[in-house]
Amino acid sequence: xxxxxxxxxxxxxERRRAVQAAAASSLGRRKFASMxxxxxxxxxxxxxxxxxxxxxxxxxxxxxxxxxxxxxTNSTVPEGYPGGGVWNAIVGTVVITVIATAVAVPVGLSxxxxxxxxxxxAAAVLRFTADVMTGIPSIIVGIFGYIAIVRNFxxxxxxxxxxxxxxxxxPVIVRAGETAFRxxxxxLNEAALALGARRSTVARRVVxxxxxxxxxxxxxxxxxxxxxxxxxxxLTIFGNQYLQWNxxxxxxxxxxxxxxxxxxxxxxxxxxxWGAALLLMVVVLVLSIxxxxxxxxxxxERR
Amino acid sequence: xxxxxxxxxxxSGRGRRRALPDKWYRGILGVVALxxxxxxxxxLVAVIIxxxxxxxxxxxxxxxxxxxxxxxxxxGLLPFILGTIESTAIAVVLAVPIGLGTAIALAFLVPSKVRxxxxxxxxxxxxxxxxxxxxxxxxVLAPLFREHxxxxxxxxxxxxxxxxxxxxxxxxxxxxxxxxxxxxxxxVAISRDVLIVVPTEQVEGAMALGAxxxxxxxKVVVPGGRTGILGAFTLATGRALGETVAVxxxxxxxxxIAHSLKAPAxxxxxxxxNNFGExxxxxxxxxxxxxxxxxxxxxxxxxxxxxxxxSTGADAAGAELGR
Numbered sequence: 001x002x003x004x005x006x007x008x009x010x011x012x013x014e015r016r017r018a019v020q021a022a023a024a025s026s027l028g029r030r031k032f033a034s035m036x037x038x039x040x041x042x043x044x045x046x047x048x049x050x051x052x053x054x055x056x057x058x059x060x061x062x063x064x065x066x067x068x069x070x071x072x073t074n075s076t077v078p079e080g081y082p083g084g085g086v087w088n089a090i091v092g093t094v095v096i097t098v099i100a101t102a103v104a105v106p107v108g109l110s111x112x113x114x115x116x117x118x119x120x121x122a123a124a125v126l127r128f129t130a131d132v133m134t135g136i137p138s139i140i141v142g143i144f145g146y147i148a149i150v151r152n153f154x155x156x157x158x159x160x161x162x163x164x165x166x167x168x169x170x171p172v173i174v175r176a177g178e179t180a181f182r183x184x185x186x187x188l189n190e191a192a193l194a195l196g197a198r199r200s201t202v203a204r205r206v207v208x209x210x211x212x213x214x215x216x217x218x219x220x221x222x223x224x225x226x227x228x229x230x231x232x233x234x235l236t237i238f239g240n241q242y243l244q245w246n247x248x249x250x251x252x253x254x255x256x257x258x259x260x261x262x263x264x265x266x267x268x269x270x271x272x273x274w275g276a277a278l279l280l281m282v283v284v285l286v287l288s289i290x291x292x293x294x295x296x297x298x299x300x301e302r303r
Numbered sequence: 304x305x306x307x308x309x310x311x312x313x314x315s316g317r318g319r320r321r322a323l324p325d326k327w328y329r330g331i332l333g334v335v336a337l338x339x340x341x342x343x344x345x346x347l348v349a350v351i352i353x354x355x356x357x358x359x360x361x362x363x364x365x366x367x368x369x370x371x372x373x374x375x376x377x378x379g380l381l382p383f384i385l386g387t388i389e390s391t392a393i394a395v396v397l398a399v400p401i402g403l404g405t406a407i408a409l410a411f412l413v414p415s416k417v418r419x420x421x422x423x424x425x426x427x428x429x430x431x432x433x434x435x436x437x438x439x440x441x442x443v444l445a446p447l448f449r450e451h452x453x454x455x456x457x458x459x460x461x462x463x464x465x466x467x468x469x470x471x472x473x474x475x476x477x478x479x480x481x482x483x484x485x486x487x488x489x490x491v492a493i494s495r496d497v498l499i500v501v502p503t504e505q506v507e508g509a510m511a512l513g514a515x516x517x518x519x520x521x522k523v524v525v526p527g528g529r530t531g532i533l534g535a536f537t538l539a540t541g542r543a544l545g546e547t548v549a550v551x552x553x554x555x556x557x558x559x560i561a562h563s564l565k566a567p568a569x570x571x572x573x574x575x576x577n578n579f580g581e582x583x584x585x586x587x588x589x590x591x592x593x594x595x596x597x598x599x600x601x602x603x604x605x606x607x608x609x610x611x612x613x614s615t616g617a618d619a620a621g622a623e624l625g626r
Contacts, residue, residue: 023513030517030518033515033517034516041404041407042412043404044400044401044405045405045408045413047401048405048425048487048491051484052484052487052488054439055431055439055484056431059435062442107338107339110335110336111335114335114336115336117332123336125340126336126339129339131605131609132602132605132606132609134605135542135601135602135604135605135608135609136545136598136605137545137546138545138547139572139576140350140545140598141346142576143350143353143594147349147350147591148345148349170342174339198328199329200322200323200327200328201322203328221430224430228431228434228435229432230433230547230548231547234579238580255432255548258438259437259548262437262441262552263552273438274442277435277438280435281435284430284432285427288426288430
């Protein structure tokens with residue numbers, strides 16, 4: 001009986017030894033390269049975080065001093081006059097966003113429901129259309145709003161702005177809705193149908209309630225996106241330095257105010273722009289964070 | 304023998320009566336979906352029709368014309384097409400390595416305790432309105448570029464000829480940097496989602512073979528998410544191409560072909576937004592034409608991006624971001 005030590009050399013073992021030796025001899029070099037490369041990744045993380053934090057920090061530091069009672073209750077005033085605010089811009093932004101949301105949400109969710117229940121060729125085309133529409137440069141949506149509404153319906157108006165903003169929100173809601181509705185387990189659907197429920201009842205009682213967290217997230221994100229759009233509004237509502245509640249007239253909006261005031265040579269107007277930027281950013285971030293919290297809460301409650 | 308009681312009839316409560324017949328329900332949804340499709344077609348047709356006069360009076364050569372001078376009936380789009388491509392290129396060159404590195408760090412390097420918080424922060428930053436970035440770029444970054452960044456770059460890279468001319472702050476370079484900052488969150492969020500869906504077995508297999516962490520990332524994880532990462536970057540490129548106000552605020556808006564990174568320039572969107580208010584006739588139609596050119600570029604880039612992200616199955620991330 002031969003001992004293990006005297007066994008004839010197995011070529012496979014030999015080869016493995018050679019590979020292991022090579023790996024061991026290059027281990028130091030590979031570890032060093034790994035350290036350097038991962039260090040660069042950390043560095044890039046830092047480089048990415050710094051400007052993003054700086055933007056938020058600056059907006060808070062420069063915008064907060066602009067916030068006072070006048071800022072929220074008075075309309076804009078010309079340079080040099082005290083007591084100016086952004087009330088007209090807040091009204092415009094709220095009115096436009098509410099109209100856009102009120103139209104885009106039911107239409108978008110119906111389309112989402114349709115897409116979630118369809119697998120045909122037409123649905124695929126529609127789905128792709130929605131995807132491409134989310135990426136259309138917003139300025140062109142502004143052009144569309146101008147062509148379709150401003151030209152045909154008596155000039156610049158809040159309705160034209162709401163049309164453009166709604167157009168931007170719509171594909172986001174369609175796709176978010178479809179994703180949420182598709183997440184509803186098939187078994188739930190089929191159980192309801194087997195009980196004799198009609199499809200509309202299944203949608204109302206089963207699909208929509210189950211998909212609610214996803215739907216709410218999608219809608220709030222779409223609203224947040226609509227709130228910050230500037231370019232389409234410049235081409236559709238034009239801006240208005242006076243308070244205007246009537247959406248069939250030209251209105252002011254927060255993004256337009258920021259855009260116009262930022263290039264003004266007057267410190268007090270730039271100050272108002274920072275204040276408005278902070279307000280817009282806070283609202284958008286609250287909506288984004290809120291959407292996550294609501295979704296998380298609803299999911300937890302269900303369990 | 305008892306007779307079997309009549310079978311309970313289908314419930315006839317309020318819910319049943321209020322429910323739509325299935326045909327109606329499908330029909331209504333279908334009509335709404337059709338309306339959505341019709342809206343998209345209307346959009347496309349309307350822009351094309353309004354841009355048509357520019358093409359019929361100027362032919363097609365105006366798209367590559369070098370001079371934009373409406374008072375002399377010259378509507379060359381080339382400076383703006385180049386400005387759009389150049390500012391986007393600067394943004395992509397800066398944002399691709401930084402975005403990929405950040406995505407890798409967020410997906411694998413950051414301690415798992417802070418990972419969700421950091422990831423959420425990055426995703427939230429994608430929601431900050433572009434006009435806010437523009438304001439910050441114009442008021443904070445432009446003076447910084449004029450006083451420090453541009454003199455420094457000129458002294459180091461001046462020999463390349465890319466940094467000729469005075470230090471202005473606003474210009475092509477600043478526009479590119481602002482765009483890079485704006486598209487970073489989108490890039491990072493989607494690439495991270497793509498990277499973490501690479502199968503654990505593959506990662507663990509490579510680890511078991513003795514690969515270092517970087518080797519695993521470079522040879523297994525990044526190649527595994529290649530298509531999705533490419534899609535994320537294309538999507539971000541599309542966003543940079545179409546960005547209007549932030550660019551219009553910091554690019555200087557000069558309708559000339561830039562011969563230096565520091566030179567003021569203009570892009571297709573900034574051209575439209577700056578001239579829209581006071582344009583009529585052929586000029587207005589030329590602006591619609593510029594929009595059409597931008598739309599074609601945008602649709603091509605976005606279709607490519609959607610297709611790339613789709614083919615990896617990281618689609619939900621993109622849909623949720625809505626970008």
